[in-house]
Amino acid sequence: MHLWQRPSESRIDVVVCTYRRPVLLAQLIEAIQAQRLSGLRVRLIVVDNDPDGSARQVVERASAQDAPVALCYVAEPRCNIALARNAGLNACNADFIALIDDDELPAVDWLSNLMAVAMRYAAGLVFAPVLPVFHPDAPRWLTEGGFFDRPRHATGTAVPLLEARTGNVLIRGSLLVASPLRFDPRLGLSGGEDYAFFRALYPSCQRAVWCDEAAVSESVPLARTNPRWLLKRSFRIGSVEASLARRGMTPHSPPMLVLKTIYLAAKLCLDLVRAPLWPRARRLKSWRQGAIAVGLAYGLLFGVYREYK
Known part of the structure; x- marks a missing residue:
C-alpha cells in the first residue's frame, strides 16, 4: 500500500501521558469516548507517569463501561516525560497516532477533522490549536495579555519546525511504527525533547500542516496565572x-x-x-x-x- 493511501477503516491510537491528574484524565477519557468516529477505529493509550499509579483506577473505571473507544493502560513509573511518551509510542500499532495532553479536552469532531486534513494534504504531521481556559479568579490583565496564546494558521498552512509540539498533533503511524525514532530521555527533565523529536521527524514527514478546525481546550491552573x-x-x-x-x-x-x-x-x-x-x-x-x-x-x-x- 502506498504510504499516503487511506485504508477503508483507519486505526488511530491516541496517546496521553498523565501525572497525578485523575479528574482531568477522567474528563479527557469521556471526551475521547464522545468522538464522532465514522470510518475510524480508535484506541486510547494512557501512560501513567506516577510511581503510585494514580491513573490506573481512572482507566479501569472507564474500561468497565460500554464505549466505542478501547482503552490501554501503560505504567511508566520513572519520572521523565520523554520515557513516558516513548512508552506510549511503543504501545502503538495504528495507521495514525494522535498525541494529546492530560489537561486538554477535544471537541467531538477532533479526530475526524485531523484525519480529513491529513488525507486532503497528504501530510505526515497535522498540528492543531490549543486554546487556554482560565480559572475564574485569574487576573484579567494577565489572561488578556496574550501570554498563553500560540500561533494559529489557516488550515493547510505549512507548520514551521519551531512551532512543532506534542500537545494536539496527528502523526502518520508509518513514520514511527518499527522506527527507532523516539523522544530523547536526556531531555526529559529539562524540556526540549519535543523539539528534538520533531527535528528528527520533519525530514521524513513530507508535509507538516495546520488544521484549525481540530482545536482542543487547555485548562490553565490558577497557580500559573x-x-x-x-x-x-x-x-x-x-x-x-x-x-x-x-x-x-x-x-x-x-x-x-x-x-x-x-x-x-x-x-x-x-x-x-x-x-x-x-x-x-x-x-x-x-x-x-x-x-x-x-x-x-x-x-x-x-x-x-x-x-x-
Whole structure:
C-alpha cells in the first residue's frame, strides 16, 4: 500500500501521558469516548507517569463501561516525560497516532477533522490549536495579555519546525511504527525533547500542516496565572534553547545566542526606564524577554536547567 493511501477503516491510537491528574484524565477519557468516529477505529493509550499509579483506577473505571473507544493502560513509573511518551509510542500499532495532553479536552469532531486534513494534504504531521481556559479568579490583565496564546494558521498552512509540539498533533503511524525514532530521555527533565523529536521527524514527514478546525481546550491552573510562573517559564525557554544549541540541535550556534542574550539584556535596560509608564501586561512582556536572556546565559554557561525534578 502506498504510504499516503487511506485504508477503508483507519486505526488511530491516541496517546496521553498523565501525572497525578485523575479528574482531568477522567474528563479527557469521556471526551475521547464522545468522538464522532465514522470510518475510524480508535484506541486510547494512557501512560501513567506516577510511581503510585494514580491513573490506573481512572482507566479501569472507564474500561468497565460500554464505549466505542478501547482503552490501554501503560505504567511508566520513572519520572521523565520523554520515557513516558516513548512508552506510549511503543504501545502503538495504528495507521495514525494522535498525541494529546492530560489537561486538554477535544471537541467531538477532533479526530475526524485531523484525519480529513491529513488525507486532503497528504501530510505526515497535522498540528492543531490549543486554546487556554482560565480559572475564574485569574487576573484579567494577565489572561488578556496574550501570554498563553500560540500561533494559529489557516488550515493547510505549512507548520514551521519551531512551532512543532506534542500537545494536539496527528502523526502518520508509518513514520514511527518499527522506527527507532523516539523522544530523547536526556531531555526529559529539562524540556526540549519535543523539539528534538520533531527535528528528527520533519525530514521524513513530507508535509507538516495546520488544521484549525481540530482545536482542543487547555485548562490553565490558577497557580500559573501569575508573573512569577511566567518569568520562570521564560527562563526555562531560554535555557532549553541554549542547551540545545550547545548540542548542535538548533539553527542558532552558541555565538549567535550570545549576541541574542546581549541584545535582550540591552533592550531590557532601556525598557526599565520607560516601564513605569506602561500597562502591567506590557511591563511583564518586557520582563519575560529579560528572563529569556538570563535563561540563555545560564544554558550557555551551565547547560541544562532541570525544571522537572
